Amino acid sequence: MSAVPIRYYHRYRKSMETEQVYGEGWLRFAYENPVGRGLVWLFARRRLFSAYYGWRMNRTYSAQLVIPFIVKYDLDVDEFARSAFDFKTFNEFFWRGLKPEARPIAGDERVAVLPADGRHLAFPDVDAAEGFYVKGAKFSLGELLGDQALADRFAGGSMLISRLCPVDYHRFHFPVAGTPREPRLINGWLYSVSPVALRKNIRYLVENKRVVTLIESPVFGAVAMIEVGATNVGSIKQTHVADRPVAKGEEKGLFKFGGSCVITVFQRGRIKFDADFVKQSAECIETYARMGDRLGGSTR
Numbered sequence: 001m002s003a004v005p006i007r008y009y010h011r012y013r014k015s016m017e018t019e020q021v022y023g024e025g026w027l028r029f030a031y032e033n034p035v036g037r038g039l040v041w042l043f044a045r046r047r048l049f050s051a052y053y054g055w056r057m058n059r060t061y062s063a064q065l066v067i068p069f070i071v072k073y074d075l076d077v078d079e080f081a082r083s084a085f086d087f088k089t090f091n092e093f094f095w096r097g098l099k100p101e102a103r104p105i106a107g108d109e110r111v112a113v114l115p116a117d118g119r120h121l122a123f124p125d126v127d128a129a130e131g132f133y134v135k136g137a138k139f140s141l142g143e144l145l146g147d148q149a150l151a152d153r154f155a156g157g158s159m160l161i162s163r164l165c166p167v168d169y170h171r172f173h174f175p176v177a178g179t180p181r182e183p184r185l186i187n188g189w190l191y192s193v194s195p196v197a198l199r200k201n202i203r204y205l206v207e208n209k210r211v212v213t214l215i216e217s218p219v220f221g222a223v224a225m226i227e228v229g230a231t232n233v234g235s236i237k238q239t240h241v242a243d244r245p246v247a248k249g250e251e252k253g254l255f256k257f258g259g260s261c262v263i264t265v266f267q268r269g270r271i272k273f274d275a276d277f278v279k280q281s282a283e284c285i286e287t288y289a290r291m292g293d294r295l296g297g298s299t300r
Contacts, residue, residue: 003028003032004199005018005019006018006019006021006194006195006196007019007285008119008285008286008287008288009276009280009285009286009287009288010287010288011276011287011288011289011293012288012289016285017288019119019165020073020167021165021194021196028196032196032200057089057090057091057094057256057257058089058091059089060088060089062089062090062091063087063088063089063090063092063093065090066084066087066090066093067084067085069090069093070084073167075167079098079099079102079169080096080097080098080099081096081097081098081099082096082097090257091256091257094166094170094256094257095170095171095237095254095255095256096169096170097171098169098171103169103249103290103291103292104292105248105249105292106292106293106294107294107297109177109219109248110219110297110298111248111294111295111296111297111298112175112176112220112248112266112271112294112295112296112297112298113173113175113176113248113249113291113292113293113294113295114160114162114175114289114290114291114292114293114294114295115160115162115172115173115174115175115225115252115262115264115291116162116164116168116169116171116172116173116262116291117164117168117169117289117290117291118162118163118164118165118168118262118288118289119162119163119165119286119287119288120160120161120162120163120277120281120286120287120288120289121160121161121163121277121281121284121286121287122158122159122160122161122273122274122277122278122281122287122295122296123158123159123160123281124158124272124273124278125156125157125158126141126154126156126157126158126159126265127155127156129159132161132198132202132284137201137202137203138202139202139203139205139206140206141154141155141157141265143203143206144205144206144210144226144263144265145212145224145226145265146184146186146212147212150212150214150224153222153267154222154224154265154266154267154268155268156268157265157266157267157268157270158265158266158268158270158271158273159263159264159265159266160175160263160264160265160273160277160295161205161261161263162261162262162263162264163193163194163195163261163286164255164260164261164262165194166257169290169291170254170255170256170260171251171253171254171255171291172225172227172251172252172253172254172255172262172291173249173250173251173252173291173292174215174225174240174246174247174248174249174250174252175223175225175248175264175295176215176217176219176220176223176248177217177218177219177245177246177247177248178215178216178217178218178220178223178245178246179215179216179243179244179245179246180213180214180215180225180240180242180243180244180246180252181213181214181215181216181242181243182213182242182243183211183212183213183238183242184211184212184213185209185210185211186209186210186211186212187209188207188208188209188210188229189204189207189208189209190208190209190229190230190231191204191207191208191230191231192204192230192231193205193208193228193230193260193261195286205228205261205263208228208229208230209228209229209236210226210227210228210229210236211226211227211236211238211253212224212225212226213225213226213238213252215246219298219300220266220267220270220271220298221266221267221270222267223264223265223266223267224264224265225252225262225263225264226262226263226264226265227253227255227260227261227262228260228261228262228263229255229260230260230261235255235256236253236255236260237253237254237255237256238252238253239251239252239253239254240252240253249291249292269299269300270298270299270300271295271296271297271298271299272296272297272298272299273295273296274294274295274296277295277296
């Protein structure tokens with residue numbers, strides 16, 4: 001069975017790092033072993049499996065998992081908006097809020113920011129991009145957005161894939177100021193979105209349950225945000241109000257337990273991604289950076 005480590009570039013340390021994968025043994029069995037893949041097809045990709053796990057993480061006894069998790073993954077409790085001892089369930093801890101100063105929002109209105117903490121891939125031309133996680137594999141915008149007419153508006157546009165691990169802050173935010181339209185749910189499976197799984201099948205990103213929101217921005221034009229559910233992430237909760245103008249960096253919503261993914265798509269010629277993201281992504285290497293940090297600037 002393959003055991004290729006997950007490597008990424010750390011934007012702040014300017015170094016390559018090896019990811020400490022939550023539940024790595026199970027993930028590798030599930031997606032790198034034929035028997036495991038059969039079990040994923042039969043059970044793990046289905047909503048009931050994730051609903052059961054989410055139910056367990058909402059039970060009061062799950063709170064005893066919080067402190068060991070914080071210690072094992074060396075989380076910075078000084079960022080938390082409340083004490084680590086105050087969470088009544090593990091899920092409550094998982095979708096925790098942070099102090100506003102923990103995630104400053106970079107730049108002026110002409111700067112777009114990262115929508116979430118995590119590991120990011122940035123592609124200036126989505127039509128020319130391929131091999132996100134495995135050589136030669138890609139998907140179409142029509143498949144991702146579930147609407148070919150909407151996909152046509154973004155033809156030749158720029159795409160950011162932001163992958164959140166279970167250890168990350170699990171709220172997602174608006175990368176630009178604008179007016180979000182009504183979110184649209186696309187029901188689907190709940191495969192893992194870890195690179196362990198995506199190296200086997202990148203199409204999990206367009207087969208999984210997801211929510212699509214169109215944002216009309218006075219500076220960046222139309223921007224599409226897609227929140228992708230995954231195994232043990234059956235719940236994608238929107239906390240914003242549709243058709244109300246929002247500020248850049250304002251909270252859009254949150255994921256409940258598990259790893260997950262946010263994909264952001266800009267129209268052709270509306271954004272220039274920062275060079276470090278583009279350089280690493282050209283080699284199919286993710287870059288770790290946090291929500292509110294600079295993603296790129298408007299070209300107009």
